[in-house]
Every structure is written in C-alpha cells, then in structure tokens.
Amino acid sequence: xxxxxxxxxxxxxxxxxxxxxxxxxxxxxxxxxxxxxxxxxxxxxxxxxxxxxxxxxxxxxxxxxxxxxxxxxxxxxxxxxxxxxxxxxxxxxxxxxxxxxxxxxxxxxxxxxxxxxxxxxxxxxxxxxxxxxxxxxxxxxxxxxxxxxxxxxxxxxxxxxxxxxxxxxxxxxxxxxxxxxxxxxxxxxxxxxxxxxxxxxxxxxxxxxxxxxxxxxxxxxxxxxxxxxxxxxxxxxxxxxxxxxxxxxxxxxxxxxxxxxxxxxxxxxxxxxxxxxxxxxxxxxxxxxxxxxxxxxxxxxxxxxxxxxxxxxxxxxxxxxxxxxxxxxxxxxxxx
Numbered sequence: 001x002x003x004x005x006x007x008x009x010x011x012x013x014x015x016x017x018x019x020x021x022x023x024x025x026x027x028x029x030x031x032x033x034x035x036x037x038x039x040x041x042x043x044x045x046x047x048x049x050x051x052x053x054x055x056x057x058x059x060x061x062x063x064x065x066x067x068x069x070x071x072x073x074x075x076x077x078x079x080x081x082x083x084x085x086x087x088x089x090x091x092x093x094x095x096x097x098x099x100x101x102x103x104x105x106x107x108x109x110x111x112x113x114x115x116x117x118x119x120x121x122x123x124x125x126x127x128x129x130x131x132x133x134x135x136x137x138x139x140x141x142x143x144x145x146x147x148x149x150x151x152x153x154x155x156x157x158x159x160x161x162x163x164x165x166x167x168x169x170x171x172x173x174x175x176x177x178x179x180x181x182x183x184x185x186x187x188x189x190x191x192x193x194x195x196x197x198x199x200x201x202x203x204x205x206x207x208x209x210x211x212x213x214x215x216x217x218x219x220x221x222x223x224x225x226x227x228x229x230x231x232x233x234x235x236x237x238x239x240x241x242x243x244x245x246x247x248x249x250x251x252x253x254x255x256x257x258x259x260x261x262x263x264x265x266x267x268x269x270x271x272x273x274x275x276x277x278x279x280x281x282x283x284x285x286x287x288x289x290x291x292x293x294x295x296x297x298x299x300x301x302x303x304x305x306x307x308x309x310x311x312x313x314x315x316x317x318x319x320x321x322x323x324x325x326x327x328x329x330x331x332x333x334x335x336x
Contacts, residue, residue, distance in 0.1 A: 001025050001293065004056035005065040006076060008032035008041045011090060011282075012067035014275055018283050019065070020045040024290050029059055033068070057083050063293045065286075066090065070161065074099040077114060077303075078106040086113035088289040091171060093306050095163035100310055101333050104303045115289050115299050116306040120176045120235075122284035125248040129239055130180045138241030141181060144213075144221035145238040146173040149229035151255075151272055153196075159203035165192065165225055166313040166320075170209060173223040175309040176237065183215040184308070189325045190316035196228055211316055231255035232270030233277055307333055 001024055005016050008030055019025045028047040032038040035051060042049035050056060056064060057079065064080045066073055066089040074094040080087045087107075093100040093116070107114045120126050132138055148169055154162065162168040178185060192206030200207045207228060213221040232255025237248040255270035257263075271277040291297045311334050315326040328334055 001062045001290065002027050002029065002060065003063050003065060004029045004031070004050075004059075004061035005067065006031055006053055006056060006072075007067035007069070008034075008037045009067065010275070012065075013041055014279075014282060015065055015067055015286060016041055016045060016047070018286050019290075020047060022287065022290060024294065029056060029061060031056055053079075057085075061085065063087070063289070065289075070095055070163070074103040077103040081106040081110040081112045081114075084110060084112060086115075086289075086293050088115045088117065088286065090117040091306055092163065092167065092310060093303055095161075095167055097310065097314060097331070097333050100303075100307055104307060107303055113292060113299055114303040115285075115292060116301045116303060117285060118172065118175045118179075118301050118305070118309070119278050119281040119285050120172055121179050121281075121301055122288065123248075123278060123281040126176055126180060126237070129237060129246055129248050130182075132244075132246050133181055133239060133241075137244055138239060138246065139243030141219050141239060141241045143238075143240040144177055144181065144215075144219060145236075146177055146221065146223045147234065147236050148173055148223075148225045149234040150227050151229055151231075151233045153199075153207065153227040156199040156203075159199060159205055162203075162205070163313075164205045164317060165207070165209045165227070166190065166211075166316040167310065169227070170211065170223055170225045170316070171309045171313045173225070173237075174213075174312040175305065177213065177215075177221050177223065178305075178308065180237070180239065181215060181219065181221075183217050183219060184328070185213050185221075185312050186216045186328050187214040187325055188212070188312060188315045188319050188328070190319040191323075192320050200227070206320075209316075209320075211319075213312075229255070231257075232267070233273050234271070235274075235277060 031050040039049040190211040192209040196207035208226040257266040319326040
C-alpha cells in the first residue's frame with residue numbers, strides 16, 4: 001500500500017513514523033507547505049518527499065493522510081474524494097459548519113471513505129469504560145465528568161486559527177462522551193474565563209471553559225478544559241452509575257496530588273502532552289485506517305461523527321455568548 005501524507009508538522013511526523021513501520025504500508029509520499037521539512041522527514045524515514053500537494057494525487061497513492069493546517073482540511077478532503085481516495089484526517093474537517101457540511105457532501109457524492117482522528121476512541125482506558133457502560137456493570141448511568149487540561153498554552157499565533165477552546169480542545173471530550181455512553185448530547189450550557197494571558201482575550205477566546213451537557217436519556221455530564229495546567233497534561237473521565245463508578249486516566253503519571261494523609265504520592269513523571277499520553281491510541285487508529293482501506297473492517301469514526309462533535313462545540317459557543325442553555329436542534333446539520 002502506498003500512502004500520501006500531507007503535513008509534516010508534529011502530528012504528521014508522528015503519523016509518518018508510525019506508518020513507515022507498518023507491515024502493510026509499502027511506501028509513503030510526504031509533502032508539506034515547507035518543502036525542506038518534508039524532505040527532512042522523508043530522508044529520515046527512507047521515504048519519498050513530494051514538492052507539493054498535486055503530486056500526492058498524481059503519483060499514484062492508495063490513500064491519503066491529512067495532517068496539514070486546519071484551514072486546508074476541507075479542501076483536501078474534497079480533492080481526495082473527487083480522486084476516489086480514502087482519507088484519514090485529523091480533526092476537524094473544518095472550523096465551521098458550512099465547510100464541514102460541504103466536505104461531507106463531497107465524500108457522500110463520491111462514495112469514498114473519510115476516517116476522522118479522534119484518537120481517544122482507541123485508548124485502552126476509554127475502550128474499557130465504554131465496555132463497562134454497555135455491559136451494565138455501572139447500572140443506570142447518572143453522571144459523567146470529562147476533562148482536558150493542557151500543561152502549556154499554544155503559541156499566540158495559533159489561537160486565532162484554532163476555532164476556540166470548544167472546537168479545538170473540548171471537541172475531543174464531546175466526541176468521547178458520545179462514544180463511551182452511546183447517547184447523544186441534546187442540550188449544553190457553557191461558560192468560560194479569560195483571566196489568564198492576554199493572548200486569549202485578544203483572540204476572543206477563553207483559557208478555561210466549563211460545560212454542562214444533557215444526554216438524550218437524561219444523564220448529566222460536565223466537560224471542563226484549561227490551556228494552562230502547571231502540574232502536567234491531564235485528560236480524564238469519570239462515569240458514575242447506580243451500581244459502580246469507573247475512571248479513565250488515573251495512573252501513576254496522572255498529574256494530581258492528594259491532600260489526604262494516606263493518599264498516593266504525586267506522579268514522578270507526569271504526562272507532558274497529548275502525543276506522550278495517547279501515543280498507543282494514535283498508532284491504533286492508523287492501524288485501523290489501514291484495515292479500513294484494505295476492506296478488513298468498517299470505518300470506526302466517519303465524518304458524521306466529527307460533525308456531531310462540532311455541532312456540540314458550536315452550541316457551546318452560542319451558549320457562552322448568549323449566556324443561556326442551547327438545544328442541539330438549534331444547530332444546523334444534525335440528526336436530532
């Protein structure tokens with residue numbers, strides 16, 4: 001199998017390294033807006049660098065991996081669809097609903113494959129939590145708590161392009177709440193604080209956010225996020241039911257300290273970032289994509305799943321600005 005990879009930044013480099021080692025991937029063609037970066041990565045992996053995106057679609061590849069800048073995702077998805085190529089794309093499809101819906105229409109019209117990069121679906125902890133819910137071990141689920149905390153804020157020039165904390169960061173929590181519980185989010189109430197560095201206010205974003213989510217069976221969930229968590233990178237989920245409670249993300253590297261005298265000691269080596277914390281999950285989602293392309297399994301996370309998570313994020317932005325609960329039915333593009 002020959003795969004074209006568009007974007008040789010941090011996540012693109014990780015994906016290229018993973019795919020280069022995969023037994024069913026014969027070769028990679030790598031391109032980037034900075035040609036020198038693509039050449040350096042290709043040389044290091046023993047793969048081929050292409051001078052531009054056009055070559056990805058003319059040099060004969062079997063599938064495309066999109067790890068380019070967010071603004072390019074929708075156009076590249078559409079181009080791959082028109083070329084009849086299956087695509088794996090890092091989230092999001094686009095930072096807005098019109099761009100997302102347009103790209104999905106192209107995929108639907110072409111009848112091609114679009115797998116989205118929501119890597120938490122491939123993390124062992126979240127997979128086990130999903131099984132605990134689906135098996136009935138927890139009994140009736142009544143409360144879900146999800147959180148994402150970055151150790152360090154992103155670069156200032158990234159913020160205006162990110163789409164904001166709900167679309168860029170909490171969208172992972174929205175997706176994983178849906179996936180683990182098997183329920184749809186029907187209402188949100190969101191708020192945020194921009195009391196941190198001025199760059200968040202300048203980008204009309206917030207550095208800390210909290211959302212109350214109501215699921216379609218009445219289960220209540222909260223999702224919180226912050227861009228500045230000095231203790232380390234902290235991503236967790238708790239699911240409480242009438243029979244039992246489970247937690248995802250609690251291990252000896254969780255950056256949290258107990259104030260109880262008999263509590264566990266602080267982590268010696270707390271997680272520092274998403275690639276370190278979710279490395280095995282990223283590898284697993286790419287292995288799944290290879291299997292999808294080979295016709296060995298169904299698509300585990302198609303573009304409609306990304307659309308639903310984005311709709312929740314859009315509802316959160318509306319809720320924060322208007323300071324009110326927002327029904328998902330108010331947001332276009334859904335299946336409510």
